[in-house]
Amino acid sequence: MPAPLLVPAAIGIVFLVFPLVGLVIRAPWSAIGPQLAQEGVGQALRLSLVSATLATLVSLLLGVPIAWVLARSRIPGRSVLRALVTVPLVLPPVVGGVALFLVLGRQGILGRPLFEHLGITIPFTTTAVVIAETFVAMPFLVISVEGALRAADARFEDAAATLGADRWTTFRRVTLPLVAPGIAAGAVLCWARALGEFGATITFAGNFPGTTQTMPLAVYLALQRDPEAAIVLSLVLLAVSLATLLLLRDRWLGRGVSA
């Protein structure tokens, strides 16, 4: 293997893995049992997994069509649209949370009529957690899928069209299977980002155990009180997310996906 690739790769891997090693070394292994048994840990973990998964499903439903529009359609202003879609990537998540308030909060553009006429409030609910996570994580899926669509050979779609398939059938029967690995990789990225989401969630959904307190929020608050507890919680989140991704990779994603 060529050294110009191998050496920076090794340095990069050390850089990425060392903070994790730090967490493992500093973890209070003897106290890990009691820490885990504390009430609220399982609750926060369950809420994290459920909300990240729901956010990924919503992102798939909305994000794959966005990616198709960006990669295949010829609507004007596509590059502006692409820039707008990726805004949540650039926006500090806390600002994203405030922005969600301005639209969906009790005083928000859409939230106000919802609250005044239907009595529905979105902030401080589990729905708000899913919305915040979707807002922050969906761009990762859109970018991955758009890349896959651009890389896919469009001649297959042309062939399907010449054989009489309409665009919807072509999309379902030809395009989707073609870019399935890209969608899977995007979904994994999206899920991982949603699982670690902190800023938008604590701003828009608040922090309440059982309803909106996900693991990253629990970790942050534990840090205020007991850094060791925060390390234990971080490791739990890490272990669960790594295990999930490895299992998924074996079961569903096949060999073609570099997730």
Next chain:
Amino acid sequence: MKTRALLVLPAVAALALSACGGSSSDAAAGTSSSAAASSSGGDLSGTLTVFAAASLTDVFTDLGAQLEADNPGLDVQFNVAGSSALATQLTQGAPVDVFASANEKQMTVVTDAGLQGAGPTVFTENVLEIAVPRGNPGKVTGLADFGNADLALAICAADVPCGAAAEAVFADAGITAQPDTEEEDVKAALTKVQLGEVDAALVYATDVQAAGSDVEGIPFPEAEKEINSYPICVLKAAPNPEAAQAFVDLVNSDAGQQALTDAGFRAPTS
């Protein structure tokens, strides 16, 4: 402000070191200038490093500027952060002249380590207040409203100081709070009031004062059970003890106390 003050620390440390190694004439000169300063003012010089709780930022910045104006040779540097972070930095040996804590607990961390010069004194107090959006849409009148599950309510998480105080106040009053969110710090709770997303939040009187016209404060009698006392002290190893004492004197002066009152603090009761 915080970053700048931290960057200055190594420089202050270097000054302190050189002072230690300096000749006795330096020390003599320092003493004579301090005598002049305490009588007439205007002769303080060098750098004064003040570690102050974040809630004191505005008042202390103003008082520091005032001291600098009276003493053209003096440079006042602040490191503002949470009191616990400051106490940790102090016990790790940061060369600091004055420490002002937002609670007695973190001052105790410092005095237990024997770092104080003279004994710390309480110079001001802060009490909890109910913050409501302008116009009070939830028609909140007192602490008992925090037991109303129909209102959107924010308190601080029990892990942070304002949350611990809130918990104690509720326990004293026998109220089971029904918050919709337990915020990570007092400013986050206040933001939700400013945005009109909650009907009320339990914050400090100074936070209500700082929030301006978007937020109205409702004092409540139960707050007297959980008064937050702010102690201040000159540190034993202060590199600039004369300026340190002058700053503490300024904080305790009528002008200093007025500035604190204007910011929502109140004079110590005990």
